Amino acid sequence: MTTKTAAKKKNGFKKFWRLGIEEYNTQNFDIGPDGELIVREGNYQYNIFDIVKKYGTSTEIVFPTVIENRVRDLIETFNAYIKVLGYRGKFYYHYAMKVNQNKEFVLPAVAEGANLEVSSANELFLVKRMIEQDKFNVKIRVICNGPKTTRYLDLIEELKNKGLIVIPIIEDFVELERLKKFKGEVGVRVNLDVKVNSHWDKRFNRYGFTENELLKLGKIKNLSILHYHISSQIEKIDGFIKPMKRALELY
Secondary structure, three states: OOHHHHHHHHHHHHHHHOOOOHHHOOOOEEEOOOOOEEEEEOOEEEEHHHHHHHHOOOOOOOOHHHHHHHHHHHHHHHHHHHHHHOOOOOOOOEEEOOOOOOHHHHHHHHHOOOEEEEOOHHHHHHHHHHHHOOOOOOOOEEEEOOOOOHHHHHHHHHHHHOOOEEEEEEOOHHHHHHOOOOOOOEEEEEOOOOOOOEOOOOOOOOOOEOHHHHHOOOOOOOEEEEEOOOOOOEOOOHHHHHHHHHHHHHO
16 A cells, blocks of 8 residues: 555545544544554554454453543533633532443543442442442532432432432432431432433433422422433434423423
8 A cells, every 4th residue: 555545545534533623522533554543642642453453352442531531621611601600509520320330430530520420229339339448539429310229228328327428319209208308418300391302212201200290299308409311312402402491491
């Protein structure tokens, strides 16, 4: 392959995959001189083909600095606009542990100020283990979503009694009754009557209160969060704005 052909092939790959473009979050990726995918971490770069040859497939490659940069940018952006707009509240970013529970993912996010969100007793147990190993500051906030089994609720109570800021999200009337005497912050989940275009076209959602049920609940002690989950893989900005506006109206 001539130098000219190699350069043309490299540029073709970069254009097709939109590599090296910050607005697409691909600024860490590039194509090497041999037409192979490389990833840059600061001024160091890794040849992905060489890594796969060494370890086989499938190979999971984690770049903690990329995770750290994403979390830092997110928190700094929110805090900057909070200051500009004179908002009197605070922004808390919560890393969803269901995405990846490996410490190589969790710890870099936490190191940059992320809090945590869990959706099961198993995930909360992992948080407990990492706290016992002194991996986390005890001031970290943990939101607890998902159906609350007895084990899950017991673990929430246990960690709350140990001083951790654990915030259970109430998803139905059974949980509402069980958590009436909970002494910490709580949230409530609403199943918004909003449809968006997404990979998962939601028609029925068995989690959360309907809008009418929510408005009839009355006062909930220590309520601090109104939570909703609209869908996944939302491609257009309107899919974020519509449910957010509806949630604010309900609030």
